[in-house]
Amino acid sequence: MASLTMFEQHYDLFEKIFLMPPTPPPTPLAAVLAASGAIILGKERQLRLALSCLLARGHLLIEDLPGVGKTTLAHTLARLLGLDFQRIQFTSDMLPADILGISVFDRERGDFRFHPGPIFAQVVLADEINRATPKAQSALLEAMEERQVTIEGASRPLPRPFFVIATQNPSHQIGTFPLPESQLDRFLMRIELGYPDPAAERALLEGRDRRGMLAEARPVLTPDILLAEQERAAALHVAPPLIAYVQALVAHTRTAPEWKNGLSPRAGLGLVAAARAWALLAGRELVLPEDVQAVLPAVVPHRLMAANEQRNADEIARALIEAVPLP
């Protein structure tokens, strides 16, 4: 049989691809995961999602109560990836210039000099973004989208890689300006950290001060390697059945009556990019439906408006996944 002969010709290739032990060789990314997992306990899934988000060149929104480790997570990632880090604490009296920077008149040189704001960093932690007014928020969101800052007519590129981690308190807290849905779409992922499980909490309480550990942590990656990994993620093969699957998911949100508005094309793009990054983190050369399903709870729920019911992100994601068969 012709196909059998063909198969025999390629047998060693199959041997190599399929019959090798599935554990991937330790990659730089795996090392990042391992090191961050030692600092942030019991949050392996969130760490993976955060790193996927970074690999997919997206931005991350963390929504949770104060004190569950949002800042630590942002800081840890920056540190381990060898990226410079800036933190912007958003307040209600904040102005766009406080984020982007300002031109100040230099008396000696006789002209204006630009003092870059805190946004000119590779990892920017925008803490409690919903405390600021919409005006300040939109300055940040614009920079995120454009990856450059335009001040007084001059465009200034932001560093590469550029990764914004914004945190947001649950919007029912007093004195907040929750981001509108249209702005939430700018974040590739939104995750919740949640309370640690008892074992992790116990380890946390017994263990050392996290700040000290953070200060001692050494970078595992260089920015160049990170950029290369981003390239690799973007180049990962996506087969037509997977595209069809993503399309079916998106189409379902547009037709099913559970949601007021469906997913945007940008959401579909984000889903594919995040799934690629997730597959890369898993050490795979191909993107599987499982990858889409793994990132979906972080990528989709904040872009969907439920028609009536109150469900949390994971439940929404579960419902969507189970409603759409694999093509």
Add this chain to the structure above:
Amino acid sequence: MAKKPEPPLHPLTPAQTWWLLAAGLAACAPLAPQVPLWLSGVAGLAFAWRALLAWRRRPLPGRWVLVLVSLAGAAGVLIQYRTLFGQRAGVALLVVFLALKQLEARAPRDGLAVVLLAYFLTLTQFFENQSIPVALTMLGTLVVTTAALANLTDAEARPAALLRLGGTLLAQALPFMLVLFVLFPRVSGPLWGLPRDAYSGLTGLSDSMSPGAINNLIQSDAIAFRVKFDGPPPERRELYWRGPVLTRLEGRTWRPGRHAIATGLFYQPVADAPRHAYTLTLEPHNKPWLFALEFATAPPPESVSTSDFQFFARKPVRERLRYELQSTAAVRFPQERVNVLAEALRLPEGLNPRTVALGARWGFEEDSDARRLGRALDFMRDRQLVYTLQPPLMGAHVADEFLFDHRRGFCEHFAAAFVVLMRAADVPARVVTGYQGGERNPVDDTWVIRQSDAHAWAEVWLEARGWVRVDPTAASAPARIEQNLAAAVPAGDPRPRRAGAGLDRLREARYRWWAVSNAWNQWILGYDPQLQRDFLERLGMRAPDWRKMTAALTLACGTLLLGLAAWMLWRRPRLAPEERQWRRLARRLAPLGLARQAWEGPLDYARRVGAALPGRAGEIEAIARLYAELRYGRAPAAGIAELRRRVAAFRP
């Protein structure tokens, strides 16, 4: 005490309730003209009650209330119709049941009963009227009812989707409907006109004529029959459609005389005279006589002819009847029998003295029947009689009052007075009723003859020529014969409803509509056993009988089903080979409770199966990886053989 009914496991959703209401309403509303007013009211109230309960989300009424209301409804039907059986009472009863079933529908199972009733009631719309608008209404009802049915199984679907589904289902049923229509062996007789009460409303010429009879008839624009000529039609003024012949005058009323009956003709058509061939489609009129252009060369099929040249069917015409005839004006009459001529001369004693005296004077003065006829025609013309649809009331001496006092009358007065005159002058004469003229529809070139074309004229016996048609109306009001009724009536007089000249475009549209409904009548409603046989023979079936039709029906439906199935298979996305293997594997694992979820990715599934079957974990994982690589990766397609081998070898 009534036990409270258990709430059903899956109660009807509000949307389902509304759909059922819509289906019920769609089925009942078109029946409103058929059922008595109080019943429409009761049904309407029941629907409104149900709607109110659904809107307010209140519980349904208790069982005893419903029992009482339905008993009252049945009693009302019984009182109205004196029976619960028969067509009208049955329809009324079903309307009551459908309306009340709504108030009892709690679960989808009850909804099914509502839908079934609605389907059945849809059919009954055809009982009263089988026109195109009714058929279209039925189609609308069917779509709504089917949508309600679909909603019972898919409670979440949106209204537009349900309507689309209903329409699609009906469209898919269309080929089957056509095949069944053409091939299902026909029985003669309409399926819907079962009981007697179906014919009460039919109008037409009767076999007696007293002043005002035709006058009433003429106000109706109902169609009497349609005619399609094979060649050019005769001149309009020659279009005398012969019906009942009235020889005996009793007081004011004309009745048929004694006549002999035979299967042949009582006259001889001249062999080489020009003939007009035509097809006549007679509307049911519940009387046995058949109409024909004077004079038919042979009786219509399955009819007999009479010695006064009428045609009778064997039984009253209760369904649309179609026959082909040839007519010619040139016929030879045999010598009339003495008793017939005697009857055609008899006048009632003491009536119409002035007319009789006038006629008798002509009889005395003139020496031939032809001259007496000429005197009578001259007299009629000189009297300046007025043709009107509203003749004044007349007493016992109708001819006297018409000719000498009012001088206003309708064709029946003209004909009757003329016959009295002729008989008084000793010329045998009789009244002939029927239709005159008709309207030609230029769209499909058929002639439509309506009740408003009803006419009466006279026939006199002249030794030399036999029976001669004389139309005294034509002598006084020639427009009636040459144009139409409306033209003949003096200005200011009322006209028949339809005869007034409408706008040209309106008339054009009317013609088109007649053509369409004529085609509908001829080919859809008139598709009787004869037409079916002809049609099937033309399609190539030799000597069709019910066995052959059934066989062809089975064959056609089977072919259609196969075609539909093939189309569906072809439309279904073809599975890629690796996907087929993967599903094969999942099917094999399903009996172990390890069926693959439709959304489950390969690695997840392999992990789940591996956990349940630890011994097979390695193999299933290898298969899953191979499949994943083939489906989602860039592996050479040849890997499919390996996958096939492994799946075939896999034993759970």
